[in-house]
Amino acid sequence: MTVLFGGDARRVRQFVTATRGPLAAESSAAQRLRETLRVFLEEADHAPRTARRLHTHRNTVLRRIVRATQLLGYPPGERRLAVMLALELDRWVRLPARALSE
Known part of the structure; x- marks a missing residue:
């Protein structure tokens, strides 16, 4: 994924x-x-499968998705690829929030 950014850490941040x-x-x-x-995005917006993977209740998943949507300011599905990529970069590269603001 980082190859898409030409190895430019600043652009990734x-x-x-x-x-x-x-x-x-x-x-x-x-x-x-x-x-x-x-x-949830990996599971094609399917709350029951997401809940099984996360070992939680479906309603908990739905509440978290509502809250995440509020924080993003748009439905994640509108920018699915960008959101999925950012979340994967967050997961694998582990970019702390303070480093992202530099």
């Missing part, structure tokens, strides 16, 4: 920052929202 927005907080609640949203 800018992309992730712009896409994650308020979901970039380093709190455990924000981390749960990001992980729930990532799995």
